[in-house]
Structures are given as C-alpha cells and as structure tokens.
Amino acid sequence: xxxxxxxxxxxxxxxxxxxxxxxxxxxxxxxxxxxxxxxxxxxxxxxxxxxxxxxxxxxxxxxxxxxxxxxxxxxxxxxxxxxxxxxxxxxxxxxxxxxxxxxxxxxxxxxxxxxxxxxxxxxxxxxxxxxxxxxxxxxxxxxxxxxxxxxxxxxxxxxxxxxx
Numbered sequence: 001x002x003x004x005x006x007x008x009x010x011x012x013x014x015x016x017x018x019x020x021x022x023x024x025x026x027x028x029x030x031x032x033x034x035x036x037x038x039x040x041x042x043x044x045x046x047x048x049x050x051x052x053x054x055x056x057x058x059x060x061x062x063x064x065x066x067x068x069x070x071x072x073x074x075x076x077x078x079x080x081x082x083x084x085x086x087x088x089x090x091x092x093x094x095x096x097x098x099x100x101x102x103x104x105x106x107x108x109x110x111x112x113x114x115x116x117x118x119x120x121x122x123x124x125x126x127x128x129x130x131x132x133x134x135x136x137x138x139x140x141x142x143x144x145x146x147x148x149x150x151x152x153x154x155x156x157x158x159x160x161x162x163x164x
Contacts, residue, residue, distance in 0.1 A: 005072030012037035052090035083141035091145035115139030
C-alpha cells in the first residue's frame with residue numbers, strides 16, 4: 001500500500017493506524033518532508049522519494065503497489081496558485097499514474113477536507129447531502145481535487161467493458 005502525505009497531520013495518523021494493524025506500507029515522501037511525526041515508523045517501512053507533482057517519481061513509487069491512500073495536500077501557501085498546483089493537479093497526477101498501472105492498482109482512497117463543505121453551525125451542521133460550499137482557496141482546491149477523482153474514475157479498461 002502506498003501512502004502519500006504521511007508526514008502531515010492527518011497522514012501521520014493514518015500511518016499510525018496502518019502500522020498498528022501491521023499492514024505493509026510504502027511512503028511517498030519529498031526530500032524536504034519533515035519526518036518528526038513519523039520518525040518511529042521509518043526504520044520499519046520503505047520510503048520512496050518523490051512528489052505527487054513529479055510524474056517520473058510518482059510512477060516509480062507505484063511499482064508493485066496495489067492500493068493507494070492519497071492524503072498529500074497543501075494546507076498553507078504563499079500564493080493561492082500553490083493550493084491548486086498541489087491539491088488539484090497533484091491529485092490528477094496520482095489518479096492518472098494509478099490508472100496507467102492498469103489492473104495493478106486495485107483501489108485508490110482519496111482523502112479530502114471538511115473545507116469543501118464550507119462552514120457549519122450547531123444549528124445547521126454539515127450534512128453529506130449538502131452541496132459543496134468551499135469558501136477559501138484551500139477548500140476550493142480540495143473540491144477541484146475531488147472533481148479530478150470523479151472525472152477520471154473510468155479507466156481505459158472500464159471503457160472497454162462498457163463497449164462490450
């Protein structure tokens with residue numbers, strides 16, 4: 001299983017849960033990733049260096065991978081464009097790379113954000129049936145990332161099955 005974003009807050013907790021179940025995990029980490037939250041796991045897992053925005057390293061990271069948990073994302077940026085480059089385009093790259101592996105990658109789990117839903121109140125809590133209402137550039141970029149997953153969910157082999 002490949003986990004992107006393991007060095008982040010959510011990703012590090014996902015890694016904790018996977019390792020607590022003794023599941024084999026491979027991490028995709030940038031060379032500059034802060035490893036403080038995951039340092040205890042590093043001696044026991046494989047790390048593949050790369051980025052979701054680097055097609056070559058992403059393709060190499062998917063070697064022999066059957067399941068992907070895509071948790072990588074940008075939560076802070078100097079310019080709004082960074083949110084879209086990492087969250088939307090990075091997700092597009094992950095989905096495309098997984099699809100390029102054909103039947104090897106059997107499952108992709110994309111982790112999004114509550115920021116896609118927009119604000120909720122105790123009187124009107126967020127509900128899954130509510131339409132998305134992101135207010136920030138971060139929330140909008142995560143919404144577009146969700147669209148990327150939905151847009152390319154039909155792979156080439158799915159199209160051939162539909163044509164049969």
